[in-house]
Amino acid sequence: MPTSVCPECAESVFVDAESEQGDTVTCDECGALLTIVGLDPIELDPIADDDEYDRGSKAYDDYEDDYDDNF
Numbered sequence: 001m002p003t004s005v006c007p008e009c010a011e012s013v014f015v016d017a018e019s020e021q022g023d024t025v026t027c028d029e030c031g032a033l034l035t036i037v038g039l040d041p042i043e044l045d046p047i048a049d050d051d052e053y054d055r056g057s058k059a060y061d062d063y064e065d066d067y068d069d070n071f
């Protein structure tokens with residue numbers, strides 16, 4: 001599984017191999033919600049979270065097939 005570095009806490013973040021640019025991942029260390037802005041190499045940008053989306057804390061596995069993540 002590819003990894004990148006969390007821009008918030010500098011810890012390694014696991015990125016699903018199926019992920020595409022624009023997908024979101026959650027940092028296991030600090031809980032930051034991150035957008036994949038590049039794939040080669042993987043680059044992550046933090047999402048400003050004024051609202052606390054109640055997702056990602058446990059739903060690490062997104063359902064890639066029928067879950068179209070339009071952030």
Ligand SMILES: [Zn+2]
Nearest residue numbers: 006009027030
């Ligand atoms: Zn982090």
